[in-house]
Amino acid sequence: MKYTIALLAGDGIGPEVINEAVKVSDAIAKKFNHEITWTPALTGACAIDAVGVPYPDETHEICMAADAVLFGAIGHPKYDNDPSAPVRPEQGLLLMRKKLGLFANVRPTFTFPSLIDNSPLKRERIEGTDLVFLRELTGGIYFGEKGRRDGGETAFDNCVYTRAEVQRLAKKGFELAMTRSKKLCCVDKANVLETSRLWRETVQAMEKDYPEVTVSYEFVDAVAMRLVQWPNSYDVLITENLFGDILTDEASVISGSMGLMPSASVGEHTSLYEPIHGSYPQATGLNIANPLATVLSAAMMFEDAFGLKEEAAAIRAVVNKSLEQGIVTEDLAAKGATAYKTSDVGDWLVANL
Amino acid sequence: MKYTIALLAGDGIGPEVINEAVKVSDAIAKKFNHEITWTPALTGACAIDAVGVPYPDETHEICMAADAVLFGAIGHPKYDNDPSAPVRPEQGLLLMRKKLGLFANVRPTFTFPSLIDNSPLKRERIEGTDLVFLRELTGGIYFGEKGRRDGGETAFDNCVYTRAEVQRLAKKGFELAMTRSKKLCCVDKANVLETSRLWRETVQAMEKDYPEVTVSYEFVDAVAMRLVQWPNSYDVLITENLFGDILTDEASVISGSMGLMPSASVGEHTSLYEPIHGSYPQATGLNIANPLATVLSAAMMFEDAFGLKEEAAAIRAVVNKSLEQGIVTEDLAAKGATAYKTSDVGDWLVANL
Ligand SMILES: CC(C)[C@H](C(=O)O)[C@@H](O)C(=O)O
Numbered sequence: 001m002k003y004t005i006a007l008l009a010g011d012g013i014g015p016e017v018i019n020e021a022v023k024v025s026d027a028i029a030k031k032f033n034h035e036i037t038w039t040p041a042l043t044g045a046c047a048i049d050a051v052g053v054p055y056p057d058e059t060h061e062i063c064m065a066a067d068a069v070l071f072g073a074i075g076h077p078k079y080d081n082d083p084s085a086p087v088r089p090e091q092g093l094l095l096m097r098k099k100l101g102l103f104a105n106v107r108p109t110f111t112f113p114s115l116i117d118n119s120p121l122k123r124e125r126i127e128g129t130d131l132v133f134l135r136e137l138t139g140g141i142y143f144g145e146k147g148r149r150d151g152g153e154t155a156f157d158n159c160v161y162t163r164a165e166v167q168r169l170a171k172k173g174f175e176l177a178m179t180r181s182k183k184l185c186c187v188d189k190a191n192v193l194e195t196s197r198l199w200r201e202t203v204q205a206m207e208k209d210y211p212e213v214t215v216s217y218e219f220v221d222a223v224a225m226r227l228v229q230w231p232n233s234y235d236v237l238i239t240e241n242l243f244g245d246i247l248t249d250e251a252s253v254i255s256g257s258m259g260l261m262p263s264a265s266v267g268e269h270t271s272l273y274e275p276i277h278g279s280y281p282q283a284t285g286l287n288i289a290n291p292l293a294t295v296l297s298a299a300m301m302f303e304d305a306f307g308l309k310e311e312a313a314a315i316r317a318v319v320n321k322s323l324e325q326g327i328v329t330e331d332l333a334a335k336g337a338t339a340y341k342t343s344d345v346g347d348w349l350v351a352n353l
Numbered sequence: 354m355k356y357t358i359a360l361l362a363g364d365g366i367g368p369e370v371i372n373e374a375v376k377v378s379d380a381i382a383k384k385f386n387h388e389i390t391w392t393p394a395l396t397g398a399c400a401i402d403a404v405g406v407p408y409p410d411e412t413h414e415i416c417m418a419a420d421a422v423l424f425g426a427i428g429h430p431k432y433d434n435d436p437s438a439p440v441r442p443e444q445g446l447l448l449m450r451k452k453l454g455l456f457a458n459v460r461p462t463f464t465f466p467s468l469i470d471n472s473p474l475k476r477e478r479i480e481g482t483d484l485v486f487l488r489e490l491t492g493g494i495y496f497g498e499k500g501r502r503d504g505g506e507t508a509f510d511n512c513v514y515t516r517a518e519v520q521r522l523a524k525k526g527f528e529l530a531m532t533r534s535k536k537l538c539c540v541d542k543a544n545v546l547e548t549s550r551l552w553r554e555t556v557q558a559m560e561k562d563y564p565e566v567t568v569s570y571e572f573v574d575a576v577a578m579r580l581v582q583w584p585n586s587y588d589v590l591i592t593e594n595l596f597g598d599i600l601t602d603e604a605s606v607i608s609g610s611m612g613l614m615p616s617a618s619v620g621e622h623t624s625l626y627e628p629i630h631g632s633y634p635q636a637t638g639l640n641i642a643n644p645l646a647t648v649l650s651a652a653m654m655f656e657d658a659f660g661l662k663e664e665a666a667a668i669r670a671v672v673n674k675s676l677e678q679g680i681v682t683e684d685l686a687a688k689g690a691t692a693y694k695t696s697d698v699g700d701w702l703v704a705n706l
C-alpha cells in the first residue's frame with residue numbers, strides 16, 4: 001500500500017526523534033512492501049520564526065492531504081514563561097487540533113517490565129498497569145469564550161459542551177473498551193459542574209448500546225487519587241479536555257516510562273501521532289534524546305491509522321528487544337552502562353527489525 | 354480564655370471522630386485553663402433528613418456566632434450517584450463556604466516517619482515532604498453561572514475570577530511562605546486560560562511586596578506530574594478552586610497518611626477545621642474510624658484560629674506519641690497487632706496529654 005504522512009518535526013529534540021521514527025517506519029514499509037511518502041511541514045516555534053505563525057495554512061493543507069500526521073514536539077524557551085505573549089507555539093497546537101478536528105486524544109499508560117523500577121511508585125502498585133485515557137480535545141474550557149471585563153479586573157473562561165461532542169468521544173471510549181477488558185470509567189465533576197452532568201447523562205444513555213461494557217462514574221478528584229494508589233484498577237477512561245490534560249500527565253509519570261509513551265489524536269479529517277514528552281530544548285542537537293516514544297507513536301499510526309497490525313507489532317517487538325538488551329539512550333541507561341545515541345538506537349532498531 | 358466552637362459533626366463517621374476531637378480539645382482547654390463552649394449544629398445528609406436542606410439557616414447563624422467551626426464529614430450513600438438530585442449534601446458544603454466567606458482552603462500534606470511505608474510512593478520519593486496548598490474556595494467555575502441551552506443539548510459552566518479574589522488568596526500564600534521556606538508556587542494554566550493569566554499577572558505584581566519570597570509559576574498539568582515525582586520539592590502552593598480540588602486530593606494520597614491529614618478553610622467571618630477524609634458510611638457506628646485527622650484539625654484550630662501555639666503543639670505531640678506506640682485504629686494497625694477503637698484512641702490521647 002501507499003501512504004502519505006505529514007511530518008511535523010517541530011522544535012527542540014523534535015527533529016532528532018522524528019528522524020529515528022522515519023528510519024524505523026521506512027524499514028518496516030520496505031519489509032512489508034508499503035510505500036511511504038513523507039511530506040515535511042513547519043509547526044511550533046520554528047514556524048513562528050520562519051513565517052510568523054505557529055500553524056501555517058500550508059502546514060494545515062499538508063496535514064489534510066496526508067493519510068496521517070507524525071508529530072515531534074513543540075516549544076522553545078524564547079517563547080516560555082510569557083503566557084500572554086501575542087504569538088506562542090502552543091496556540092499552534094490548539095489551532096491544529098481544532099482545524100483538523102482531532103477531538104479524541106488517546107493516551108495509553110503502560111509499563112515495561114524492564115523499566116518498572118524507574119517508577120516513583122512501588123513495584124506492587126504499578127505492576128500490570130495498562131490503561132488508556134480518551135481525552136476530549138477540541139471542546140470545553142479550552143475553546144469556550146474567554147476574556148476580561150471591568151477594565152481587565154475580571155477574567156472569565158467559559159466551559160461549553162454539547163451532547164453531540166460528548167457522544168462522539170464516548171462512542172470511541174465504548175468501542176475501545178469492547179476491544180479490551182470492557183471496563184469504562186467516565187471521569188467528571190458532576191457534583192458541581194453542569195457540563196459534567198451533561199457528560200454523565202449522555203454516557204449513561206449510551207450504556208444500553210454496549211450491554212457488555214461495565215461503566216463506572218468517578219469524580220475527577222477521586223481519580224487523581226486512585227491513579228496514584230491503584231493505577232492498575234483502571235482500563236479505559238473518558239474525560240473532558242481540561243481534566244484530561246491534568247490526569248493524562250499525572251498518569252504518564254506513574255509508569256516509570258514517561259519518556260516512552262506514545263499518543264494519538266484522532267478525529268474527523270485525519271489522525272496525528274506524537275510522543276507525549278516535550279521538546280526538551282536543552283538537549284537539542286546533542287543526539288541524546290530518547291526516540292522510543294516517537295517510534296512507538298509510529299507503531300500506533302501503523303495500527304490505528306492504516307490498520308497494519310503486524311507492522312505495528314513488529315515495531316513494538318523490536319523496541320522491547322532494545323530495552324531488554326539495554327540499547328538505550330542516557331535517560332534509561334543503567335548506572336555505569338554505555339548510553340547509546342539517539343541515532344544509534346534508531347540504527348539498531350532498523351538492523352534488528 | 355473563652356471560646357465558642359460550632360460543632361458540625363455531619364454524617365457517617367463524622368459524629369464519632371468529632372467526639373474524640375472534642376474530648377482532646379476539652380482536655381487541652383482544661384490543662385491550659387481555657388473554657389470551650391460547643392454549639393452543635395446540623396449539616397449534610399442529616400440536615401436534609403431533619404429539616405430538608407443541607408445547610409440550614411440556623412446552622413449558619415451558629416457558625417457566624419462562633420469563634421471557629423469544627424467539622425466532621427458529610428455525605429450519605431442514599432444521596433450518592435445521583436449528581437442531578439434536587440437536594441444533595443455537597444450543596445450544603447458549597448453554600449456554607451460561600452456564606453461563611455471561606456475563601457482559602459489550607460491543605461497541608463506531610464509525612465509521619467512511622468507511616469512512610471504506607472505511601473504508594475517509594476520512601477526516597479516521599480521522605481521529607483511537607484507542603485501546603487492554599488486552594489481558592491469561593492470562586493471560579495464552582496460558583497460561576499452554569500446551565501443549559503438548546504433544549505438541554507448544550508451545557509455550560511463559567512469560570513470567573515476578579516483580581517481582588519486572587520489578591521486575597523495570594524496574600525495568604527505569600528504570608529504563609531514567609532513563615533516557612535519562602536518558596537511559593539503559583540499553579541495555573543496560563544497558556545490556555547484567561548483566568549489563569551489574571552492569576553499569574555496578579556501574583557507577579559505582588560512579588561515586589563514580598564522580596565524574600567521566591568515565586569515559581571507552573572502549569573497545573575506539570576504540577577500533577579511533579580507532585581508524584583518530587584513532592585518534597587514543593588513548599589507553599591496557591592491555586593484556583595478546581596485545580597485545587599484535584600491537586601490537593603492527589604497530594605493527600607502520596608504521603609501514606611491520608612487518613613491523618615487535617616485542613617482549614619479560612620476567610621472573612623470565621624474559620625473552619627475538618628479532616629480531609631470523607632464520611633466513610635460503611636463504618637458508621639462501628640467505633641473503628643481513625644479520629645486523628647479530626648484531632649489534628651482541632652490542633653490547627655487552636656493554633657490558627659485562637660493563636661494558641663503551645664496547645665496545638667501539645668496535641669500534635671500526643672498524636673505522634675500514639676503513632677509511635679501503635680495506639681492506632683485498624684487502618685494503621687500493623688499486621689497481627691491489636692487495633693484500637695476510635696474512642697480508645699481518644700481516651701489514650703486524653704490520658705497522655
Ligand atoms: C501546551 C498545552 C496547550 C497543551 C494542553 O494543555 O492541551 C499540553 O499541555 C498538552 O496536554 O498537549
Ligand SMILES: CC(C)[C@H](C(=O)O)[C@@H](O)C(=O)O
Nearest residue numbers: 191192221443444446447598
Ligand atoms: C464534595 C465536593 C463539592 C467538594 C469540592 O469539590 O470542593 C470536595 O471534593 C472537596 O474538595 O471538599
